[in-house]
Amino acid sequence: MIGQVLGHCRVVAKIGEGGMGVVYRAYDEVLHRDVALKVVKKDAHLDTSSSQRLLHEARASSGLAHPNICTIHEVGENEGELYIVMELVEGRSLAAMSAGGGLAPESVLRYGIQIASALARAHDRGIVHRDLKTANVVITSDGLVKVLDFGLAKQVGSSIFEGPTRSLASIENASSVSGTLPYMAPEILCGEAADHRSDLWALGVVLYESASGRLPFEGRTGFEISSAIMREIPNPLGPPIPPGLWSIIQRCLAKEPAQRYQRAGEVQAALEAVQSAGIVSPSPGPDQNAPRSTILHGVQHAHVKKGDFLLLVGTTKGAFILRSNAQRSRWEVGGPYFHGHNVYALAYDARGGQHRIWAAPSSYWGTMLRSSDDFGKSWTNPQQAPVRFPSDTGLSLKNIWQIALGRPEEPNVLYCGVEPAALFESRDAGETWSLVRGLFDHPHRPRWVPGNGGLALHTIVLDPSDNQRMYVAISAGGVYRTDDGGRSWTAQNHGVRVVFTPDKYPEFGQCVHKIAMHPARPERLFLQNHWGLYRSDNCAENWTDIANGVPSDFGFAVVMHPRNPDCVYIVPVESDEFRCACEGRLRVYKTRNAGASWEPLMRGLPQKGAYETVLRDAMAADSLDPVGLYLGTRSGQIFGSRDEGRSWHKILEGLPSVVCLRTAVVEDESASLKPAPTKAARPHQAKSHSKTKRRGSKS
Amino acid sequence: MPVTFHIPGALREFTAGHSRVQIEDSPPTLAEALAVLWTLYPGIRDRIATEQGQVREHINIFIGVENVRYTGGLASPVPSGSEISIVPAVSGG
Numbered sequence: 001m002i003g004q005v006l007g008h009c010r011v012v013a014k015i016g017e018g019g020m021g022v023v024y025r026a027y028d029e030v031l032h033r034d035v036a037l038k039v040v041k042k043d044a045h046l047d048t049s050s051s052q053r054l055l056h057e058a059r060a061s062s063g064l065a066h067p068n069i070c071t072i073h074e075v076g077e078n079e080g081e082l083y084i085v086m087e088l089v090e091g092r093s094l095a096a097m098s099a100g101g102g103l104a105p106e107s108v109l110r111y112g113i114q115i116a117s118a119l120a121r122a123h124d125r126g127i128v129h130r131d132l133k134t135a136n137v138v139i140t141s142d143g144l145v146k147v148l149d150f151g152l153a154k155q156v157g158s159s160i161f162e163g164p165t166r167s168l169a170s171i172e173n174a175s176s177v178s179g180t181l182p183y184m185a186p187e188i189l190c191g192e193a194a195d196h197r198s199d200l201w202a203l204g205v206v207l208y209e210s211a212s213g214r215l216p217f218e219g220r221t222g223f224e225i226s227s228a229i230m231r232e233i234p235n236p237l238g239p240p241i242p243p244g245l246w247s248i249i250q251r252c253l254a255k256e257p258a259q260r261y262q263r264a265g266e267v268q269a270a271l272e273a274v275q276s277a278g279i280v281s282p283s284p285g286p287d288q289n290a291p292r293s294t295i296l297h298g299v300q301h302a303h304v305k306k307g308d309f310l311l312l313v314g315t316t317k318g319a320f321i322l323r324s325n326a327q328r329s330r331w332e333v334g335g336p337y338f339h340g341h342n343v344y345a346l347a348y349d350a351r352g353g354q355h356r357i358w359a360a361p362s363s364y365w366g367t368m369l370r371s372s373d374d375f376g377k378s379w380t381n382p383q384q385a386p387v388r389f390p391s392d393t394g395l396s397l398k399n400i401w402q403i404a405l406g407r408p409e410e411p412n413v414l415y416c417g418v419e420p421a422a423l424f425e426s427r428d429a430g431e432t433w434s435l436v437r438g439l440f441d442h443p444h445r446p447r448w449v450p451g452n453g454g455l456a457l458h459t460i461v462l463d464p465s466d467n468q469r470m471y472v473a474i475s476a477g478g479v480y481r482t483d484d485g486g487r488s489w490t491a492q493n494h495g496v497r498v499v500f501t502p503d504k505y506p507e508f509g510q511c512v513h514k515i516a517m518h519p520a521r522p523e524r525l526f527l528q529n530h531w532g533l534y535r536s537d538n539c540a541e542n543w544t545d546i547a548n549g550v551p552s553d554f555g556f557a558v559v560m561h562p563r564n565p566d567c568v569y570i571v572p573v574e575s576d577e578f579r580c581a582c583e584g585r586l587r588v589y590k591t592r593n594a595g596a597s598w599e600p601l602m603r604g605l606p607q608k609g610a611y612e613t614v615l616r617d618a619m620a621a622d623s624l625d626p627v628g629l630y631l632g633t634r635s636g637q638i639f640g641s642r643d644e645g646r647s648w649h650k651i652l653e654g655l656p657s658v659v660c661l662r663t664a665v666v667e668d669e670s671a672s673l674k675p676a677p678t679k680a681a682r683p684h685q686a687k688s689h690s691k692t693k694r695r696g697s698k699s
Numbered sequence: 700m701p702v703t704f705h706i707p708g709a710l711r712e713f714t715a716g717h718s719r720v721q722i723e724d725s726p727p728t729l730a731e732a733l734a735v736l737w738t739l740y741p742g743i744r745d746r747i748a749t750e751q752g753q754v755r756e757h758i759n760i761f762i763g764v765e766n767v768r769y770t771g772g773l774a775s776p777v778p779s780g781s782e783i784s785i786v787p788a789v790s791g792g
Contacts, residue, residue, distance in 0.1 A: 242752040244730045244773035251771055266727065270774050273731035274752075364757035364787050365709060365746040381712065383742040388750040396749035 001039070005029075006078050009037055009085055025088065028073070035073060036089070040082040058084055060127055061150045068118035070138075070148045089146040094210060095134035102213035105241055109275040111137070112207050114145035116271060119203060119264035122150055123196040130194050132202035133183045134209050181222055182215045186230050186255050197257040200267060204252025204260075208234060211241050216253060230255070239394035244274035302334030304375040306667040309622065311630055311651075312357060313638065314343035314660030319359050321376050322652065328628050328642050331651055334376050337361075344617070347403040348664035351411035355666060358430070360400035360416070367397050369416065371430065387416050387424050387433045393440070395420055402617070404460035407467060417457035421448055421474045425486065438487045439472065439480065444508050448477035451511045451530070458616060459512075463539075464519045471525065471540060476511035479527065479540050492540035499531050499576075514616045516558040518565035526568050526595070528558045528616075530576065531694065535595050546595025551582040552693035557619035561644070562627060566594045569601075569621070569629060569645060571614040575693065580611035582693065588619075588631065590645055604648035605639060612637070615659050622663040632658025700725065700780030702732055706743075707785055713742030725780075729762065730773035732783060747785060757788040 001011045001024060009026040015036070016023040026037040055075055062072035074085040094111065097103060103111075115137060122129060129136075129150055136148045179188060185201035188194050208216040216234030219225040234253060237246045248270045254260045261267045302323035304310065311322040311331075318336030337343075338361035345360040357372045359379070369386050372379045389395040399419040406413025416424040416433065423436040439445075448455055459473035468485045471492070478493040491508035498510055511530035518524065527534040527543060533553045534543035547553035552572040561567035570589050574582045581587065585608070588601040606612070613634040622628040629641040629648075636655035641648045704720040714720055720739065726732040737744040747758055752773075754760060760767045761784040767775040777783070 239751050239753075242773075243754070244752065247772035247774035251774060270728045270730065273726070273728050273734060274773065364755060366749070366755060368745075381742070383713070383745070385745040385750065388745075391751065394751060396751050396753065 006037060006039075006083050007074055007076050007085060009035055009074075011037060026085070028085070034088045036070075036086045038084045038086065040084070055082065060125065061122075064122055064125060064127065064150060066118055066121040068114040068145045068147055069121065069150055070146045072150075086148075087146075089138045089140065089148065091138045091140040091144075091146070093135050094137035094139060094145075094206065097139060098134055098210045098213050100213055102209070102211045105211065105245060106275075108207060108210045108241075109245060109271050110143070111139065111145050111210060112203070113268055113271045113275065115147055115203060115206065116264050116268035118145070118147040118150075119196070119199050120268055123199070123264050128194060128196050129199050129202070131179050131183070132199055132206060133180050134206050135180075137206065181225050182217060182229075184229060185257070187257055189226050189229060195257070196264070197260050197262065200252050200260050200264060201257075203264070203267060204249050207245070207249045207252065208237065211237055211245065211249070216249075240391060242274055245271070248274070299337065299376075300334055301377050302332045302375060304666055308666045309624070310348065310375075310664040310666060311620075311638070311640075312346040312348060312660075312662040312664065313632060313652075313655065313658060314346045314359070314617075314662075315632075315636070315656035315658050316342050317656035319343040319346060319361070319376075320655065321357070322638075323375075326624065328622075328624070328640065333652065337376050337379070338363075338370075342399065342659070344659050345400045345403045345416070346660050346662045347405060347414075348662055349405055349414075350664070350667075351405065351408060357664075358403045358414075360403060362399045367400055369400060369403070369430065369433075386426075386430065387418065389422070390435060393435070395422075398454060399456065401456045401458040402460050404462065407462060407464065409467075415460045417460050417472060419454045419456040421445070421455045421457040421477055423457055423460065423472055423486070436486045438482065439489045442480070442489055444477065444491060447509065448474060449509070451475035459515050461515055461517050461525070463517070463522045465522045469522075469539070471515060471517070473512040473515045473527075475513065476509055476530070478508040478510035478512055479515060479525075480508075481540055492536075493543070494541065495543035495545075496527065496529055496534055497532050513556045514558045516560045516568065518560045520563075521565040524565065524594070526558050526560070528555050528570060530554070533570065533595070544595075546591075547694065548595060548597055550589050550598045551587075554579075554693070555614075556616040557614050557631070559619050559621050559629070562621055562623045564592070567592050568595065569619065570598075571619060571631065572693075573613060579613050581613070584609050584611050586610040586612045586633075586639075588629070588645055588648075601641075601645040601648070603646060604641075604650075617660040618658045620661040620663050623665065628663070630661050630663065632661050634658070702726065702777055702780070703782045704732075704736055705782065705784040707787065709787070710743055710746055710785070713746070714740045726777055728773065729760065729767055729775045729777055729783070732777050732781075733773070759786045759788050760784070761786065 004011050008030040009028050012025045012027055015025045021038050021040040024037045026035050028035050058072055058075040070089050071087040072084060076083055138146045183202040183205045185198040188198055205216055217225055217228035219228055252260055302321045304323050309324045309328055313320040317340055318338045320333055320335035323332045324330060341361035341363040343359055343361050347358040349356040360367060360369050366385055370379045387397055389397060397418055400416050401419060402417035404415040412427055412429040414426045414430050423439050424433045425436050426433045457472050457474045461471040463469035469483050471479060471481050473479050478491055480489040481492045482489045493508055493510045496510045497504050498506055513528045513530060515525050515527045523539050525536045525540055531554050533547040535546045536543045550572050552574055554575055555570050555572045557571055559569045568591050572582055572589060573579045586605040589598040590601055591598045614631050618632040620630050627644045629645050632638045634657045636657060637653045638651040639648045640651045701721045701723050706714050706718050706720060722735045726735060748754055762775055762777055762781050
């Protein structure tokens with residue numbers, strides 16, 4: 001054929017061969033352009049009338065001037081061979097591009113819209129494609145879709161079956177069927193005539209394949225494929241495929257033509273809606289990022305003055321701001337703020353002379369990071385959720401478990417630990433946030449498993465002596481440390497026991513409940529594990545069991561004394577199964593020697609029938625002298641101590657479950673906040689309990 | 700016929716207090732109708748949908764009395780003159 005002239009086209013080179021015939025590159029010597037020349041095989045089962053109909057169809061298709069349809073320039077016959085001269089399209093087939101996992105949803109939408117647009121034009125002219133498939137869709141180098149072989153399939157019969165399955169023995173009247181089996185609509189397999197809705201089925205298959213790299217209906221034989229097409233529901237496509245796209249695909253793949261879209265234009269509009277709704281990769285304009293503010297009416301506010309002391313309380317039904325003065329004996333209650341929301345994370349940011357309260361209320365309307373500069377009277381309420389997973393992750397924010405302030409020398413830096421477990425960072429005082437990829441891309445991440453509260457990164461600890469070092473704790477993933485500002489992370493769990501896997505000392509996977517560090521001794525950390533109480537003296541390289549004389553080594557909260565790096569407070573609970581104060585006695589345990597021994601603190605705390613639970617962030621210390629301690633319970637009580645834990649009193653009861661406590665001194669003039677001198681407290685050296693409740697004790 | 704959205708109380712601070720929002724066009728699908736609503740009142744979007752574009756787990760959207768979870772999700776057709784309700788599901792503790 002090379003060198004031969006058909007019509008006024010000289011054949012230059014063979015560029016492909018399909019079931020229908022051979023395709024050549026040719027040169028139109030009249031119009032001086034490169035074209036594609038398809039010569040239909042003589043053995044393509046065309047009788048005279050079929051041949052005439054093909055000619056008719058091809059001529060009709062040649063009238064389809066549309067940017068996404070490969071234009072047919074000419075059809076003719078040469079020595080009994082039918083040939084078609086068409087636009088030469090150079091690019092990659094959608095089949096090739098979709099192989100290996102599919103395309104990004106944005107690309108699927110972009111190409112799908114163009115294919116649907118091409119179908120809409122053809123259907124309006126009464127032309128049905130009948131063999132739409134990814135192999136018949138070419139994407140040019142500038143992203144333009146070209147649908148090939150419009151209207152050419154109908155008359156060619158079974159000879160054009162391609163792909164892995166040609167066996168159609170199970171299909172009656174196979175010779176009357178045209179198309180490629182995996183793309184065939186059920187009605188065609190039933191022997192019914194194909195119409196434009198069969199093309200919409202094929203479009204559904206094309207979209208599915210483009211999005212996933214897989215065919216929706218697969219099988220080893222023609223029979224299996226046919227059976228799947230007739231009876232099976234394709235496997236759902238989850239994230240990152242937006243549900244809008246998946247819904248469109250499902251509707252295209254409705255078994256009954258009447259249940260599908262009825263016009264290609266409808267599919268195009270639906271795809272465009274998903275695309276223009278921007279819900280694939282939202283990129284809101286700057287106006288949407290403008291912080292909004294909500295002024296709360298009908299809420300009792302605390303009247304905060306400079307010099308006041310604040311206790312910020314997060315509960316499962318909202319936040320409260322408790323105000324007192326240096327005495328910490330009388331309390332004014334503001335709130336509830338974020339009525340009905342879970343508030344697992346609160347922070348007070350006084351850097352740079354501000355008085356900003358951060359909160360992360362979470363409800364069925366999502367989780368929003370919000371802040372108030374006037375002690376709760378008004379709160380930002382951003383149009384767009386500031387902390388959000390990028391679209392390529394396929395993840396959605398479930399909760400913010402921790403808001404951590406950056407170092408004092410970086411007053412605009414903030415961190416959020418979130419569920420599903422990830423770390424976010426802001427370097428512009430919370431205006432914008434980015435996912436810390438170094439941790440997110442850690443190869444361990446797919447093997448972290450959710451604890452009882454979900455898969456959460458709940459603790460963030462910054463090393464004050466090294467601005468590149470930072471720790472996070474993940475339940476259940478363990479402790480991770482970065483020494484390069486977050487670019488890379490290592491699991492630091494050596495010596496921390498796991499009771500719920502066969503390997504008791506794995507590299508990672510520990511259900512760490514809390515870690516704490518004293519800024520004066522940043523190489524030392526304390527860790528409350530899901531069973532196990534530990535200390536590390538070497539930046540979490542190794543951990544040592546320090547459950548010496550506590551009634552149980554199960555617990556949640558760990559709080560450092562603000563000035564004594566050997567002094568730590570915990571609240572043991574009985575067991576994993578019974579997460580309540582041991583023996584119904586609410587006792588805080590304190591060590592003054594970094595865990596060598598522990599003493600119970602219980603004066604003023606309920607000691608009978610007190611099946612209380614203090615969760616991981618529901619205990620806090622203040623920075624005053626003497627140190628005040630606060631704990632909140634799941635039953636909605638808050639207890640406080642003004643003498644470093646020796647004696648306690650109830651501050652408030654009747655709250656929803658307390659999940660977060662934070663302390664703050666308004667204004668950095670703590671001298672004026674020192675409480676009046678108190679009588680020297682009587683030494684209270686309670687005898688340590690000798691028995692520690694442990695799960696599967698090592699001894 | 701315009702399409703009408705019923706806005707729940709929790710979201711009215713994003714619709715200037717309006718409990719009903721009418722869209723003059725007649726968008727063919729829910730996704731398009733929501734896109735119009737979000738253009739008018741952008742704060743609504745992240746309350747209804749996750750960052751991955753899924754309607755939040757405990758939020759239901761009804762076109763008339765039909766929950767769109769059973770009619771094609773965001774691709775559900777929106778007949779002219781439809782009333783679309785955004786309703787938090789009965790859940791929680």
